[in-house]
Amino acid sequence: MPIVPDVPARGGDQDDDRGAARLSGPLFRDETPQTRPYDPPQALSYGPHDMPQASSYGTASQNPEPMPDFSQPAPAPQKKSAGRDLSAAIGVGVGLGVVIVASLFVVKAAFVGVIAVAVVVGLWELTKRLEERKGIKAPLVPLAIGGAAMVVSGYVRGAEGAWVAMALTALAVLVWRMTQPPEGYLKDVTAGVFAAFYVPFLATFVAMMLTADDGPRRVLIFLLLTVVSDTGAYAVGWRFGKHKLAPRISPGKTREGLLGAVSFAMAAGALLMEFVIDDGTWWQGLLLGLAVAASATLGDLGESMIKRDLGIKDMGTLLPGHGGIMDRLDSLLPTAPVVWLLLVLFVGSG
Known part of the structure; x- marks a missing residue:
């Protein structure tokens, strides 16, 4: 099952419902009050020839701002946060993987x-x-x-x-x-x-x-391709993601992340069909990987729509670092019939 943690970092390809509809302050005006270039004191009285004159560029304030103190070290840049307990997520993912493979x-x-x-x-x-x-x-x-x-x-x-x-x-x-x-x-x-x-x-x-006779290998390919698709979406979207894929449904998902999912899944599909499935070919793996990337992405968006309608971040808390079981099944469920059908068409029901 996919074990990639949700990471609401900049440009990431993960779903962060907590910040989806958060608006603060005016949208089209500067919230910092603007000061005029020169504001003569009102408390003092000047004669007609004594009034200070402002130049065409604006007169500097009589009390200029102090120069910044470069002797102090600059604040350290904030690191990107995963938003979840990565150690718990990895541990749970490894445990689930062992149970599944065994x-x-x-x-x-x-x-x-x-x-x-x-x-x-x-x-x-x-x-x-x-x-x-x-x-x-x-x-x-x-x-x-x-x-x-x-x-x-x-x-x-x-x-x-x-x-x-x-x-x-x-x-x-x-x-x-x-x-x-x-x-x-x-x-x-x-x-x-x-x-x-x-x-x-x-x-x-x-x-x-x-x-099927090679049923365990078919299921393994189904699981691996879904994980690879999610991993490619996360890795590419986190690093290069700038253009939102479906901001009203899942603000963290990007078009760049989708391309990463497609690229990773197609490459993995070509290798797996060529070397794991009997009578499978690399070009069938390319098509299989493309279909898995599409169905897994739609599955993620589908559950994101459900959770957004319900106003929740996760379906449950059973799996530390992952959420609930449904949060791990979101991309697997719609991908299962797609992989089953394509494998039957490519190599038979076996």
């Missing part, structure tokens, strides 16, 4: 369990924030049970099983909400069906990747 290459079913747990926690975070910020009570119990069943169905029965589980989960949400008063029924079930599609259904495509 479960992925040791027992496939164990990785399916990892996906199911991530889905349930993500649904809990999303429904919790919806209730806290908007008063929307999407029913968590049918979502959690249906979400886990969706992931398992996708692994066991493929796309057909995933669609059936999605339909049954939506039906369960509609019925479960009937046990409560009718006020707010429509918005609650609408949010519930959206949550079912957004989190578990999209995550099901990761489980479907795993069913």
